[in-house]
Amino acid sequence: MRNLLLSLSLVAIAFVHCYGQERDSIIEKRIYTTKSIGEVAAPKVDGDLNDKAWELVEWSGDFIEFRPDTGTPPTEQTLMKILYDDKNLYIGFKCFQEDPSTIERRLGRRDTFPGDWIEINLDSYNDDRTAFSFTASSSGVKSDEFVSNNDNFDSSWNPIWYLSTKVNDDSWTAEIRIPLSQLRFSKAQDQVWGLQATRRYFNNEERSLWQEVVANPPGWVSEFGELHGLIGLKPQKQLEIQPYSLSQLDTYEKEPGNPFRDGSDSKFAGGLDAKIGITNDLTLDLTINPDFGQVDADPGAIALDGFEIFFQERRPFFVENKNVFDFRLGGGPDNLFFSRRIGRTPQGFTTADSNLGEYEDIPNFTTILGAAKFSGKTANGWSIGLLESVTAKEFGEIKLDARPDVINGLPVLGTKRKEIVEPMTNYLVGRLQKDFNDRNSYIGGIFTATNRNLEGNLDFLHKSAYSGGLDFKHNWKNRTYYVEGVFSFSKVLGSEDAIEQTQRSLTHLFQRTDAGHVEVDSTRTSLSGTGGRIEIGKSGGGNWRYNLGGFWKSPELELNDIGFLRQADDFRQYANVRRVFNKPTSWFRQASFGGEMSTAFDFEGNYNRIQYEIFGFVNFTNNYFLDFGAAHKPRIFVNTFLRGGPRWRYNEENFWYLFVGTDQRKKLSVVAGTVNSQATQDNFSFYRYRLSFNYQPINAMSISLNTEYSQNPSRTQYVREQSFNGQPRYILGAIDQETLSTTLRINYNLNPDLSLQYYAQPFIFKADFSDFNYVVNSTASNLDNRISLYDGDQIQLNNGSYEVDEDRDGSIDYSFADPDFVFVQFRSNLVLRWEYIPGSEIFLVWSQGITASGDVNNNFGTIIEDQLLNQKANNTFLLKATYRFNL
Structure with a gap:
């Protein structure tokens, strides 16, 4: 609390000091x-x-x-x-x-x-x-x-x-x-x-x-x-219809015995996009059976903390005018609407039994039957957004090895079946804002609804999920100062099993052993929560910028049916001050320096984190730039580290970063930098190195190559929970974690309407575990009192599992699988795009993909040779044509 009051006082002083500064002459x-x-x-x-x-x-x-x-x-x-x-x-x-x-x-x-x-x-x-x-x-x-x-x-x-x-x-x-x-x-x-x-x-x-x-x-x-x-301008009602046709061929390595992996698949499809001007202010966008085959694949990523990785939306229908539906809570990507939930990977599973020779085929994505988006802004200041989408019921198909379905003209019973893996689902998002006060202020609201037609073994999903909220912003003194706020709520409904799973999920962890403010209630069939943010600051005029704010997400807040929420039960405050230098000097064109302080609590009042950070940016007269910063984290407690166990304390951390770039206008430009983090007692470290090249050999061609290498060793990486003498045993291990990725992009433009683009990214992640230990006092300030290492006579590796005789009585108390792994991925896209008339396009696409595992004892060179260069890639060949009718 003392640190929070200090940050409030610092920003209040800056606010009083800077408020007296008049904005530059009107x-x-x-x-x-x-x-x-x-x-x-x-x-x-x-x-x-x-x-x-x-x-x-x-x-x-x-x-x-x-x-x-x-x-x-x-x-x-x-x-x-x-x-x-x-x-x-x-x-x-x-x-x-x-x-x-x-x-x-x-x-x-x-x-x-x-x-x-x-x-x-x-x-x-x-x-x-x-x-x-x-x-x-x-x-x-x-x-x-x-x-x-x-x-x-x-x-x-x-x-x-x-x-x-x-x-x-x-x-x-x-x-x-x-x-x-x-x-x-x-x-x-x-x-x-x-x-x-x-x-x-x-x-x-x-x-x-x-x-x-x-x-x-x-x-x-x-x-x-x-x-x-x-x-005398007369509003023009827009009416555009854009049908598409698609031919696609997928090739891959044949899997003996698997009837779903015979070496190739093909499909032919069509769909329709339309843009209809209801009035000159409001437009209705429609899509029927949309296809996004020309969209780049997501970059490679692995998260050892168990949380979902956030990926940007790339699909054109949902990307266009996405700002209309934006409703952020603060703290990263958390949002009431995350359009990638629509058409997501099916969440269900089948009962296929590989021991019986059964194979399953589950769709990669849920089919979007159709979607409509109604949006615009009226002359009197109303901003309106309404999105409706329906996704299909999806089935997983199960077959008993590769035997034929028909023998001698008669059907073979019991060789195949279908099981539902995703229900038909309706998504609705409504957004409204109103300008007033001579357009210096606005107030708005949002409402979302997800409704599923549950059947089969899908009772673990929410039957319904609703969220909503209000937001506002007020500017004064020629928009120099502002105050803004966001308030939201959520409610999910479902079976007792579904709501219990939500309570136990990593986002909520109601089962935390040391949490006195939440507990799992297995009889609940609904869950309701709130969240919000409030901020005040200075955004214009003079040379100073600052803000003071905070946000909260109650333990019961749940948005992940149609939104994105990483962690609930979070209450944070922040204060930020920045000095900008916009008048060029003999050595820089622009520069800025600043500092930030933030704190975090949970809803039980536990003081979990404080961080002090300084940062700066300089654009030199030769157009080189320098981006740098450093931070100190004297207090780091994490509620989620032990996956339902007690709060975990990390040692205090210091980190710094430095990136340098040459003039990005030049035919050849370079960006190089590093991020370096170190905790006391070698609790953990993080080292990331980046080197990027951009080369423009001719006006029609650009080449970029971005390589990143990182190491993230830690003495206390979570492995799993086991039971010892009726008590939970939280097992950790030292980890040597390495990541290597390279992204290559080549663009060649014959003219502004005809282009050839190539994208490729190999991604390698290694996790090598050793020195296993277990938690004895999760909040001890000294790391050696926080954990206890297994002695050599307590643990041994046997046939891919570590067997633990903790009490040394000669019998195995518990065991866990060897957590070492290597993840290897390669994704590439070659796209020929021709806009043959304005708004109408032809795409010719060749995509490749490899996903494999490797040996942690191998170096990156061996992994690249064995798991990338010597693997047969999956290929997709796609021809897509669209034509836009302007009626």
Whole structure:
């Protein structure tokens, strides 16, 4: 409590000190007045900007530098014009460059922002929070993003628009046509939109803006200038239908006797995506039988702590506009909505018995029968999101070896059967927010529901799960200061077995032996909990940033049916102060330094953790950068380490990190760094080393290679729990843990619409155990009093199991399997993508995969040779074609 009060006092002092600092002088908003082209012919999108229509409006220039030297004239100036008709918005840019040979015309896939580029942002709602962003590179690459919450850019938004660029004697030009159907705006006769334009001048890594912005703005959209002259615009209802067809062939090594692994599988499929404008403000997205075969595989990862590993959503339908449904509780990825729960790997199991010669085939993913997403923002400030999805009932198929199903024309009974492994499930998410107080504040809510049609042996799943919450944010003093909060609840319902499993899961651990505030109740059929977060801070103006906040997750909170929750029973506080230096000097372009303090308790009041951290970042004048930090953790208690046993104490820890990078604009750039952590008494250590290369041999090709190696030795790695004389025995071991991974990406672009991309990642994880021990006093400050090592006459390895005679009476008291293991994985993807017309694509994909185990006594070289190079890979060949109808 003393440390918490100290952190509160420090931030309060900073708050009082900095509150007196006035925000930088208010910058006058610029206005650009556009005109309708009327009866004049529409501009042809060819990059020339010589059509007669462009003569209707004046150029607007006087761009001002934003980075690195805010508020000064840029190296090269930029001009902009904007026109419109009843169907389109037209934008023309002229980007002066004294020596056109220095224009960087790198190619890349959509949304890669290569080389020199120019960008326009349109706040067509004029709500100071949301915007549509369109970026044109000098090479003709298109990038587009939807901006939410004032500065949250989402590149998953992919509208249809048209671009042409051209290099001239003294400049390069970009001509853009944006169909109004791709934007959202009101029905007002005379409209005002927010407007901003940004230019990247590659040679100096410089950003200049049409609307001047202070060095540390409290947001992005709220600082825009204004676009006037939009008279009589009629909202366009969007109607797009995109069917797809798919052919897929999987090949793999045949498994003798296994009827499901005969060497190859093939499938042909089709589906449909649609985007329907219900009103100009609100859009309905539909998908029927979606396929995500062109999506990259997840990176390799192993978690020895038992918790689920969080992977980012990559599927296009769920990625697009995902920010609308975001509802974070604080503390990592915890969220009321985690879209990867939809279509997850089946959670059930079959009764296949390998001893009887039975084989099983369980789908890798649950079929998504269909999904609909209704989202948008109304003219009066209501943000609306509604998602509905239904996944199919999935079965595991069981066969008795590879004998035929029919002999002499008669069926062979008892050779195969199906068992349900995932029920039909309905998912619902509703999200609502309302702006008010001149758009300086908002309040919102969310509700989620998961309902399963349980049958068969699936009673261990929740029949229903609900969660909801309220969130708000209030900004004041020109958005310099803010306060925000999140409050949530959850309720899950199911059989007594299902709710008991939830109580005993690693997320909750109600069975903890030393917990007086929770206990397992095997008669419960529901569980309800709460969570939330509150934070206050300074986000703009001056050179200081700080915040003070905390979050909680009650022991009963459960979100993992449609959300993500790593650990409940957690109450944390934090305070953060940062000083930014945005005025360039003789040795840096930008820099920032700061510190943070955080503490953690559980709901019984146990003081579990405190951490002090300092950090900094420097971008030097040569565009090299330095990212560094260090922390001290004098107190570390973990409730989950012993998987239901008492709280476990780790020794105090110190860690530091340092990363250095060269100029990322260069043809060859490098990032190298390390993370180093050490606990006292050699309780544990962590060493991670990273070396990354990016190489651009020609404008059309980029190559990146990222290699990481880590060691994580520990004297006390959890192995398992056994029983000794009727008492639980928590067995630990010293572990020599090593991880090696390399990620290779090669991108080759024939033009902005035709690209070839290769991704490959070998991943190796080794865990070698020794010096087994058991817990005697889990919270002792001295490690030697916390554990007791087995003597050589107490433990021995016999046929893959360690046998323990703890009391040395000549009989085995308990045993456990040898925990040593090596996990080897290789994933690769070769994707040819052709956007043959805007919005319509062809994908040709070749994927490879290897998953194997190895010997911990081998070095990485031997493992790579035996488990990767000499293994037969699984292959997937996929051809997918889509066509987007604009109706």
